Amino acid sequence: MADALISVLLERLVSITYEYVEGELKHVLNVKEDVEKFTRTLRVIRAVLEDAERRQVTDQAVKIWLDELKDISYQMVDVLDEWNTDILKQQVEKREREGDPNALVTKKKVRFSRCFCFGKVSRVILRRDIALKIKYLNDKLTEVYEERKKYQFQSKELGIQQPQQPQRPQTASFVDISEIFGRENEKKDLITNLLSDSSAEGKGLLIIPIVGMGGMGKTTLTQLAYNDDRVKSHFEIRKWVCVSDPFDEIKIAKAISGDYAPSSNELDEVLQCMSRSIQGKRFLLVLDDVWTDDPKKWKQLKVPLFQSGAEGSRILVTTRKLEVANMMRATRNMINLGGLSDEYCLSIFNHMAFSDRDGHESKVFGDISKEIVKKCKGLPLAAKTLGSLMQNKTKMGEWKEVLNSKIWDLETVEQEVFQPLFLSYYDLSPTIKCCLLYCAIFPKDYEIERDDLINLWMAQDYVISKKSEEKGTTGDAVFDNLVARSFFQDFEKNRNTGTITSCKMHDIVHDFVQFLTKNECLIMDHTECTTSESKLLGDKVRHLTLRYFLDGPLAISSNNCQKLRTLATFDSRITTIDSNLILQLKCLRTLNLSGNSIKELPEEIGELKHLRHIDLSFNCILEKLPDTICGLYNLSTLRLVWCSELKKLPENMGNLINLKHLYVLLCGRLASFPKGIGRLTSLQTLDLCHCDGNNNEAFQIGDLRKLNLEGSLAIHLVGDATDKSEVEKAQLWDKKLFHLTVYFERQTNSSSSSVEILNALRPHPDLESLKILYHNGTTWPNWMQSLHNLRFLTLVGGTQCELWPLGKLEYLETLTLRSMDGVRKVGVEFLGLEDQTSFRIRSPQILFPKLKRLWFGLMLNWEEWEGVEEWTKEDSEITIMPCLSQLTITGCPLLKALPDFVFKTPLQTLRILRSERLLERYQEGNGEWAKISATNPNIRIIRDR
Numbered sequence: 001m002a003d004a005l006i007s008v009l010l011e012r013l014v015s016i017t018y019e020y021v022e023g024e025l026k027h028v029l030n031v032k033e034d035v036e037k038f039t040r041t042l043r044v045i046r047a048v049l050e051d052a053e054r055r056q057v058t059d060q061a062v063k064i065w066l067d068e069l070k071d072i073s074y075q076m077v078d079v080l081d082e083w084n085t086d087i088l089k090q091q092v093e094k095r096e097r098e099g100d101p102n103a104l105v106t107k108k109k110v111r112f113s114r115c116f117c118f119g120k121v122s123r124v125i126l127r128r129d130i131a132l133k134i135k136y137l138n139d140k141l142t143e144v145y146e147e148r149k150k151y152q153f154q155s156k157e158l159g160i161q162q163p164q165q166p167q168r169p170q171t172a173s174f175v176d177i178s179e180i181f182g183r184e185n186e187k188k189d190l191i192t193n194l195l196s197d198s199s200a201e202g203k204g205l206l207i208i209p210i211v212g213m214g215g216m217g218k219t220t221l222t223q224l225a226y227n228d229d230r231v232k233s234h235f236e237i238r239k240w241v242c243v244s245d246p247f248d249e250i251k252i253a254k255a256i257s258g259d260y261a262p263s264s265n266e267l268d269e270v271l272q273c274m275s276r277s278i279q280g281k282r283f284l285l286v287l288d289d290v291w292t293d294d295p296k297k298w299k300q301l302k303v304p305l306f307q308s309g310a311e312g313s314r315i316l317v318t319t320r321k322l323e324v325a326n327m328m329r330a331t332r333n334m335i336n337l338g339g340l341s342d343e344y345c346l347s348i349f350n351h352m353a354f355s356d357r358d359g360h361e362s363k364v365f366g367d368i369s370k371e372i373v374k375k376c377k378g379l380p381l382a383a384k385t386l387g388s389l390m391q392n393k394t395k396m397g398e399w400k401e402v403l404n405s406k407i408w409d410l411e412t413v414e415q416e417v418f419q420p421l422f423l424s425y426y427d428l429s430p431t432i433k434c435c436l437l438y439c440a441i442f443p444k445d446y447e448i449e450r451d452d453l454i455n456l457w458m459a460q461d462y463v464i465s466k467k468s469e470e471k472g473t474t475g476d477a478v479f480d481n482l483v484a485r486s487f488f489q490d491f492e493k494n495r496n497t498g499t500i501t502s503c504k505m506h507d508i509v510h511d512f513v514q515f516l517t518k519n520e521c522l523i524m525d526h527t528e529c530t531t532s533e534s535k536l537l538g539d540k541v542r543h544l545t546l547r548y549f550l551d552g553p554l555a556i557s558s559n560n561c562q563k564l565r566t567l568a569t570f571d572s573r574i575t576t577i578d579s580n581l582i583l584q585l586k587c588l589r590t591l592n593l594s595g596n597s598i599k600e601l602p603e604e605i606g607e608l609k610h611l612r613h614i615d616l617s618f619n620c621i622l623e624k625l626p627d628t629i630c631g632l633y634n635l636s637t638l639r640l641v642w643c644s645e646l647k648k649l650p651e652n653m654g655n656l657i658n659l660k661h662l663y664v665l666l667c668g669r670l671a672s673f674p675k676g677i678g679r680l681t682s683l684q685t686l687d688l689c690h691c692d693g694n695n696n697e698a699f700q701i702g703d704l705r706k707l708n709l710e711g712s713l714a715i716h717l718v719g720d721a722t723d724k725s726e727v728e729k730a731q732l733w734d735k736k737l738f739h740l741t742v743y744f745e746r747q748t749n750s751s752s753s754s755v756e757i758l759n760a761l762r763p764h765p766d767l768e769s770l771k772i773l774y775h776n777g778t779t780w781p782n783w784m785q786s787l788h789n790l791r792f793l794t795l796v797g798g799t800q801c802e803l804w805p806l807g808k809l810e811y812l813e814t815l816t817l818r819s820m821d822g823v824r825k826v827g828v829e830f831l832g833l834e835d836q837t838s839f840r841i842r843s844p845q846i847l848f849p850k851l852k853r854l855w856f857g858l859m860l861n862w863e864e865w866e867g868v869e870e871w872t873k874e875d876s877e878i879t880i881m882p883c884l885s886q887l888t889i890t891g892c893p894l895l896k897a898l899p900d901f902v903f904k905t906p907l908q909t910l911r912i913l914r915s916e917r918l919l920e921r922y923q924e925g926n927g928e929w930a931k932i933s934a935t936n937p938n939i940r941i942i943r944d945r
Helices: 002-021 031-046 049-055 060-097 109-151 184-195 218-226 229-234 249-260 267-278 295-308 322-327 342-354 359-364 366-376 380-389 396-404 411-416 418-426 430-441 450-459 475-484 507-516 579-584 603-607 627-631 651-655 675-679 701-706 724-728 754-760 900-904 916-921 927-935
Strands: 205-211 237-244 283-290 313-319 489-493 500-504 521-525 543-547 550-553 566-570 573-576 590-592 613-615 637-639 661-663 685-692 710-718 736-744 769-773 792-796 814-818 845-847 853-857 878-880 886-890 909-913 940-943
Touching: 002 031, 002 049, 002 060, 002 430, 031 060, 031 109, 049 060, 049 109, 060 109, 184 205, 184 218, 184 229, 184 313, 205 218, 205 322, 218 283, 218 313, 237 249, 249 267, 249 295, 267 295, 313 322, 322 475, 342 359, 342 366, 342 380, 359 366, 366 380, 366 396, 380 411, 411 418, 418 507, 430 450, 430 475, 430 507, 430 521, 430 543, 450 475, 450 500, 450 613, 450 637, 475 500, 507 521, 579 603, 603 627, 627 651, 651 675, 675 701, 685 701, 701 724, 724 754, 736 754, 900 927
Parallel strands: 205 313, 237 283, 283 313, 521 543, 543 566, 550 573, 566 590, 590 613, 613 637, 637 661, 661 685, 685 710, 710 736, 736 769, 769 792, 792 814, 814 853, 845 878, 853 886, 886 909, 909 940
Antiparallel strands: 489 500
């Protein structure tokens, strides 16, 4: 973590600090010289950090040295924050002095001159204080710099020996089948792919990647398939190459060539020999433990392999990195290797623990064996290691000690189970390492929300911005990287886009990151908060997670909280926060109090100047936020989801100059926003925008024009907020929104119709997702057809008009239509045809060209879905829904039949629920059922039970 922390610190020293030093701090003491010296020293130290971070695992002295370095770095980051906070504060004050039309009028204006003078004096004192802190930290860093010499660290600078990489174990094709349990299904599928006659890629050579985290059994599965008798007889040549890292094309090519390998190391000669050795032969090549995703290196080997091998040749690749499968363009045939069942893990464990012992012992320790195996969470290597550990333990007390130990306290487990994870960990960049280790704050088996995690990383300065253009530093890039390297699992995905929205960590990975951060990240239960708590909370702890604090105040000692940068609660019901505790959290950047029973926050929260992330979601009795929260100029994320009793936001919210993400979804009593929200020019995410036109002092929809929103926006229109002249001021067409929801209040006294409002709301043409709820007009907005990138469309309730010709939306993938009481007939106009004869016009057209999922729900008055008479796929230039795979009809009791063209699509799933007439018409066995089955034999019909 030190490497990433120092990289961030150096970046800020170069940007913010120098800019400020050249300005107001230029002549304060020797601050410029101190900053430059600090930066130079830090750069020299960074060159040895890679070696130091490896050695700290086994060398306590190195760990102490690193901890001191990190402590100095954290302090310097906080000093920079003080500078930055002062800059932000000046910007807010300047905006109010210059009469920003959106700024709130200062009530004590007559005293402003006096206060302004006092502010200048305070600022001079602050500058001197900052300069003294920098001088002190510079001296401390010099001491650390000198001390590094006695450890003789290896540097990664050019011309100096590189730090030694951890030893990557060599593998071979031999396997002891008696020690293998499970994987029958995976082995069967793999062998089927190896022996199949044709390649799914339409080429002579098929690549099959096996992807999974370290210790999951990728190599073992490959060995099982490689040594299968059917596989042996099927291939003329079988070659096993342990690739590891670095990827050496010459070494690999020579290994494939075998006896034909030349003594020369000239790449062309080596590849020529390799090519001759496999020419015209059906071969099986195993590339075990591939790390590189450099396409140039792979291409050197790929071309002669593809050109020389016979039809039916196969390449099996094992890797921990999804990027490798992507680089080889082989994801279609990829096997993602998951965990084993507890039953198979127990078999592995028992085989290792009791193979040379009396069978009676396995019965004696049977129950506790099952409990120990649960620690493995499906990881075969862990089961094998723990079984080996228990091999010579004969006393129940010894077994219970292992059961009750944290897994990293078991030396054998640390050395054997964590070793594969160390290899994956060291392969990460400093930034990604830091982000992975931060996940130690979450409890085991916690479902981590993608966007929330990225915002948490940003709050700690681990990533610059979620949408930054700098390669590799965005939150999305880091998250995807950890997914690709198997550090995350159990994904939840957006059903439309397939994007991962949440994930979990494997328990062994969680144990691993806790092992690496055991001095910095602490998870503590309520029962552990005893009189000895202050000793548990060491002075190195930066991130504290509390669990099971129920029905009372947040009762922890504040003695050692001064250095905390994260305070989070899970599975708790805290009712109050002690103001004295808040005042101790001076370095806090993230405060997560979600899911508690807090009615109000103490005013003292405004003292936490470094705070960037506040999560108060699911505090269902929270009634208000203190006004002092508006002085948190660094605050970037404020989460208030499902604070159902929250009636209003503080009036001075406009002072939160750095706020980027505001979440207020399901705050049912929050009818409007303060006017100052319109001043938040940094705001990117606003999950629900309350616009109350009945309150002129509140935020209006036109105030959106000054916000730099991107991504998603939901607009709740109430009262006269739906006046079209006000709506036009929002200028949504200039905002890079990809997801827009417009919700009309059902009972509105608006002077404009909902279609006029929609016309005025015209979004950016790149919009991908649109939801319109309770539009009560007779026509659709005039910009619908211009949304050429629209992929997902949901229309709910209130419509009095026939359906718009949605079939002409060329990129539409998912269409949901629900609760449209005004719709009685869906005609051919819905497809984009003018009338029943349009299809005879000999001009090629594709109607709903990309539509995959179509959903009709609660269409209570819908009686007829008109087909296209005499239309056939073969005789017409018109194609209808060529990609449709799912059709759902639910709660449509009057609908009589489905149009014939539906059954000429590649439909795979037809759901008919609570739609009596359709259910009766398409009963299995009757004429209509036979008609459907004949047209599309692969269709699956799901009905009411």
